[in-house]
Amino acid sequence: MDHSANFTIAGIWASTGPFARGVIFSLAIMSIASLVVMAERIIVFRKTRKDSRNFAAKMGAILAKGDLQQAANTNMGKDVGHLGRVIGSGLTAYRISPSDKEVAVESVARALERQAQREVQSLKRGLGILATVGSTAPFVGLLGTTMGIVTAFQLMAASGAGGLGTISAGIAEALITTAFGLLVAIPAVMAYNFLSGWVDARSVDISESSNEFLDVVARHLGGSHTPQA
Template sequence: MENIALADPGAQLSVWSLFISASWVVKLVMIGLLCASVWTWAIIVDKLVSYARMRLALNRFEQVFWSGQSLEELYRTLADRKTTGMGAIFVAAMREWKKSFEKGAKTPLGLQTRIDKAMDLALTREMEKLEGRLGFLATTGSAAPFIGLFGTVIGIMTSFQAIAGSKNTSLAVVAPGIAEALLATAIGLLAAIPAVIAYNKLSSDASKIAVRMEGFSDEFSAILSRQIDEKVAPKA
């Protein structure tokens, strides 16, 4: 009988039993934090894969772009495809280039400005894709510990009310309620720590990719500027 009595407290302090015996407010907090943790990991995996694909696409495009292939031929190859990264910036610039000359571009400054705006817009769209859902990681990393702490405070208040009602302050009575309360904080940290680490890592990766695309945009703008001077300036 002693062995059975000793086993009961351990069973009562298992994670599942603590969750079941928690109040409905603490349960909602725990479930919300667990859902946030699952969504956090889904975002992390998706971003790691998409960033790896983006870096590969950038490397491939740079290799083709600087291989000496003509801009017109490269544009015809990419125009009807779904492009990302540098490819999207290149297509946006070349599309504006061709539209302007079809309509009879007359001033180099106006044409250069339109092309730069087209590339800036394409770059902004690519950055929005890269940085999409990173805000959720930042929010989870900053808010999850406090949400878990809220569940802990509610759990401790409930435990104190139970202690007052039973008029028994022994450790056997206090421990389960305190453990239920602390479980909410633990789940909050479980959601917050990966979110903070991933946000810092992914933000850094996105910034590095953005720098590469901005560098290409500036280089391509200079290339087009020279060609604009050759084609438009003499007609002015």
Template sequence: MTDELSVIELIVGASFTVKLVMAILVAASVTSWFMIVQRVIILRRADAELLDFEDRFWSGMDLAQLYREGSNAIDEGADITGGEALFRAGFKEFSKLSRQPSMDAEAIVEGSRRAMRVALTRESDRLEHNLPFLASVGSTSPYIGLFGTVWGIMHSFRGLATSSQATLAAVAPGISEALIATAMGLFAAIPAVLAYNRFAARVDALLNRYDAFVDEFSGLLQRQSYAQKGGSGQ
């Protein structure tokens, strides 16, 4: 308890600049932890939703029926994301283009793929949301803490210059409170860096799976389109 109180006393007794640095680091740490928890929930949900959709998609269900189920879910207030969002974008464009007699099979497939690529970009933005903030916290927090430490040490030595007794006991408290800023900078940076690296890897894995689905679904649409158009492009 004594150690805890002494740390608190050092923080309270720090100069205004060092206190400001500490406040910035505390705010960055709290915000990054909030975003870390949020990303964990979102990425877990994205994994589960993709597995569930792939099971339904490859179960042999009629694609029109699968699309209608998604439309009903949207009408009930559900938010369609992930693989199902890609499917809906591609299937909607495919259905619209297939009704145009002037469109050949290749143009229909290309239009559907283009729609899915747009949807994939939106999914990428959704999954990567807040990751730049975590990267910024991880890269800048140690330097912000170091700035607070340097400033605190300068403040301590200025006080030492006006002191009648230049002893270690006179300067040690000031240096100690300054070093707390560096410790807080590392405390904010380390979880942010670890979380960013982990989340970036998981997002890349999810995007690769989405990309594979786009290719597989495009192949399926191509076969269906050529069957409808008789492979003649008429």
């Protein structure tokens, strides 16, 4: 019997059993899910970064003058990015804050912190899928390999033939699931690390911008505080 014919992709696929094919289909679904998350997050990240930069350029000029009333009354539209939503929540809190300086500053600080947490969580949406795929795909492939090797040895025992040549095609079939699992996991892990680093960097940006805005509020309230309800 010529076992070499089984070492083509078509030959290996034709010889795979239902369990191995189920593992491969599962890995294919995991791969598609991770690719969808990658594409969606990249699109969202690019848009929110662009919108945040536009917001910072426009609002920064107003806040540089220390004119919080104008800043609070300026309508920047809906596309303000993660930074615009955080600062916007601070401006809303400033408008409705009481006349007491310490209470007003604390109210603005809490509003900034709450919105910052929401934005970071929003940016992390879908990253759990990448982490799950990256951590489980190799084990799913290994499961297929383990069961494939067991099947190969069972066939060898049933046929009564010995030697590596007898089960080489079966082992190749089994190992292909591990290779596929690694091909799915490696891009998912790389994407997760890259996107997580991006979110961490934006979290630092949000924190710095929130502190700068809070300093502007504190200086403004140190003079005259005339928020409008």
